Amino acid sequence: MGQFQVSLFLLLILAFIYGVSSTTFTIVNQCGYTVWPGLLSGAGTAPLPTTGFSLNPSETRVIPIPSAWSGRIWGRTLCTQDATTGKFTCVTGDCGSSAVECSGSGAAPPATLAEFTLNGANGLDFYDVSLVDGYNIPMTIVPQGGGDSNGVAGNCTITGCVAELNGPCPAQLKVAATGSEGVACKSACEAFGEPRYCCSGEFGTPDTCKPSEYSEFFKNACPKAYSYAYDDGTSTFTCAGADYVITFCPSPNPSVKSATKGLQTESVSYSAATLNVLPTLSVVFSMVGVLAVAFWAV
Numbered sequence: 001m002g003q004f005q006v007s008l009f010l011l012l013i014l015a016f017i018y019g020v021s022s023t024t025f026t027i028v029n030q031c032g033y034t035v036w037p038g039l040l041s042g043a044g045t046a047p048l049p050t051t052g053f054s055l056n057p058s059e060t061r062v063i064p065i066p067s068a069w070s071g072r073i074w075g076r077t078l079c080t081q082d083a084t085t086g087k088f089t090c091v092t093g094d095c096g097s098s099a100v101e102c103s104g105s106g107a108a109p110p111a112t113l114a115e116f117t118l119n120g121a122n123g124l125d126f127y128d129v130s131l132v133d134g135y136n137i138p139m140t141i142v143p144q145g146g147g148d149s150n151g152v153a154g155n156c157t158i159t160g161c162v163a164e165l166n167g168p169c170p171a172q173l174k175v176a177a178t179g180s181e182g183v184a185c186k187s188a189c190e191a192f193g194e195p196r197y198c199c200s201g202e203f204g205t206p207d208t209c210k211p212s213e214y215s216e217f218f219k220n221a222c223p224k225a226y227s228y229a230y231d232d233g234t235s236t237f238t239c240a241g242a243d244y245v246i247t248f249c250p251s252p253n254p255s256v257k258s259a260t261k262g263l264q265t266e267s268v269s270y271s272a273a274t275l276n277v278l279p280t281l282s283v284v285f286s287m288v289g290v291l292a293v294a295f296w297a298v
């Protein structure tokens with residue numbers, strides 16, 4: 001390869017790094033137990049470097065996200081691997097892949113879901129935490145940096161469900177493992193299958209599908225999370241150019257207290273120390289870029 005081709009090649013790598021991986025998700029486990037995050041990319045969007053992994057208590061994982069990604073992230077709990085068959089299964093949030101990687105399969109409800117559409121309308125990222133498919137774990141999304149896009153205001157605030165609801169879950173919705181200890185909480189749609197809870201059939205529009213006593217249980221505990229299918233107005237958030245911290249069990253320890261408070265006050269500056277690999281990578285690749293330009297000039 002001549003110098004010209006080398007420079008071109010390096011510049012292409014640079015463009016690839018900046019163009020394809022523009023955002024990071026930092027996934028944090030503050031639960032006192034292991035969580036196995038599952039990640040599902042929406043149809044037609046770029047795949048992620050991982051579709052599932054295990055995250056120990058206090059562990060953090062940073063994942064580079066393609067620029068126009070859409071999809072969802074959830075937490076699997078109480079997972080085990082069968083000693084003889086090697087089959088991996090989880091009591092909640094299982095994706096049916098029989099492995100730690102979900103490989104294109106989604107969560108079995110009930111599961112708390114973090115949903116994203118990055119670089120959507122007006123260049124805004126849309127995100128929400130949904131309890132429409134039920135609840136299995138407390139979870140928040142905190143945007144870091146970011147703001148408006150093309151003059152369209154993003155609301156860029158924390159959302160999620162900080163409350164622990166497996167215990168207080170109404171009896172008709174409760175999922176118990178062995179004994180009576182709750183491990184998840186179904187949506188009314190899943191528990192009863194009725195159109196008025198599922199917003200289907202004659203209840204298939206925002207005008208006809210209203211909150212129910214069951215969706216109110218979720219909404220009262222977690223006012224910013226989706227509690228039923230047409231809960232958009234108070235549950236969808238937007239931001240542009242942000243990175244996102246997704247935390248399981250954002251318990252009231254000092255670094256998260258302000259974030260938890262933000263769920264009531266709407267304003268929060270989240271400053272959890274998180275390892276961030278990408279800035280380092282960016283520096284490295286900027287240097288590669290400068291070198292490439294230098295070669296180019298030769």
Ligand SMILES: *[C@@H]1O[C@H](CO)[C@@H](O)[C@H](O)[C@H]1NC(C)=O
Nearest residue numbers: 153155233234235236237238
């Ligand atoms: C956030 O902003 C978007 C528009 O950018 C709006 O549709 C949505 O309702 C807002 N969400 C909240 C909870 O205010």
